[in-house]
Amino acid sequence: DVKVTQSSRYLVKRTGEKVFLECVQDMDHENMFWYRQDPGLGLRLIYFSYDVKMKEKGDIPEGYSVSREKKERFSLILESASTNQTSMYLCASSLSQGPHETQYFGPGTRLLVL
Amino acid sequence: AQSVTQLDSQVPVFEEAPVELRCNYSSSVSVYLFWYVQYPNQGLQLLLKYLSGSTLVESINGFEAEFNKSQTSFHLRKPSVHISDTAEYFCAVSEMTGGFKTIFGAGTRLFVKA
Numbered sequence: 133d134v135k136v137t138q139s140s141r142y143l144v145k146r147t148g149e150k151v152f153l154e155c156v157q158d159m160d161h162e163n164m165f166w167y168r169q170d171p172g173l174g175l176r177l178i179y180f181s182y183d184v185k186m187k188e189k190g191d192i193p194e195g196y197s198v199s200r201e202k203k204e205r206f207s208l209i210l211e212s213a214s215t216n217q218t219s220m221y222l223c224a225s226s227l228s229q230g231p232h233e234t235q236y237f238g239p240g241t242r243l244l245v246l
Numbered sequence: 247a248q249s250v251t252q253l254d255s256q257v258p259v260f261e262e263a264p265v266e267l268r269c270n271y272s273s274s275v276s277v278y279l280f281w282y283v284q285y286p287n288q289g290l291q292l293l294l295k296y297l298s299g300s301t302l303v304e305s306i307n308g309f310e311a312e313f314n315k316s317q318t319s320f321h322l323r324k325p326s327v328h329i330s331d332t333a334e335y336f337c338a339v340s341e342m343t344g345g346f347k348t349i350f351g352a353g354t355r356l357f358v359k360a
Contacts, residue, residue: 136289163346172255174336175290175350182346190347222289231340232278232297235348237289 135159136238138223144244151210153241155223162228164206165235166190166198169220181206182229213245248273250339252351260359261329267322267354269337279320280338280348281311290336296320307331332358 139154157164163182167175167190177190179198187198195217199207206225210217221241226233253268271277278297282290294305301313311322320337337351 167350172352174250174252174352177347180346188346224290229346231342231345231348232295234280234292234295235282235290237282237291239287239289 136223136225136236138221138238138241140241141239142242142244144246145210145213146246147214149210149213149245151213151243151245153208153210153221153223153243155206155208155238156204157206157225157236158204159225159227159236160203161225161236162203163226163233164200165224165226166196166206166208167222167224168192169222169240175222178208213243215245217243218245219243248277248339248341248349250337250349250351252335252337252354254354255352256355256357258357258359259327262326264325265323265327265331265356267335267337267356269320269322269351271318271320271337271339273318273339273341276342278340278342279311279313280340281305281309281320281322282336282338282350284334284336284353286333293322293335327356327358329358329360331356 136157166178180188181200197209223238224235249272280295281293283293284290296313304310340348
């Protein structure tokens with residue numbers, strides 16, 4: 133089975149802090165994604181990576197950056213956390229670049245910014 | 247641009263009753279369609295997907311969905327629900343020519359009562 137793990141289930145940070153969210157997948161998948169999930173809004177794509185060191189902006193990249201130095205690891209960085217970034221963050225991976233591919237999700241990180 | 251509308255934010259139903267979760271999409275090109283399920287405190291996992299061929303697709307736990315191109319719908323049904331089906335269900339769409347992007351609906355929370 134594909135396993136996607138996220139470094140923390142819950143995080144509490146202060147406004148202005150730099151925040152790192154880590155995601156690791158163990159199935160040699162090409163693609164990795166970061167979403168945020170908010171009630172009534174579903175999942176919104178923040179960033180996508182289709183290869184090591186490659187990234188594409190999603191629908192809501194403002195205030196976020198990403199890093200993919202190794203194929204299995206995809207990090208989301210909040211450069212200066214703000215209260216409107218309080219949310220559930222979901223990482224996902226898929227085998228290859230194709231709109232038909234299934235995405236495999238981690239359990240999520242619930243971030244609270246005070 | 248593609249979009250997904252899940253018409254019900256919450257669906258309460260008694261155990262062993264039938265249920266339908268509605269999903270409509272908008273796209274100018276052909277699409278792939280997905281239903282994902284999120285159990286409490288977990289990430290999303292694929293329930294079923296339509297890629298091509300038969301318009302009726304089934305999951306291993308008794309759910310089915312029918313692709314209706316003329317009505318641009320992909321409603322999810324189950325003839326008899328269990329308590330364990332309590333979860334949030336997300337409809338998602340990817341355009342066949344759209345590269346990596348999958349658009350998720352806002353989600354429908356299914357609550358099965360004893």
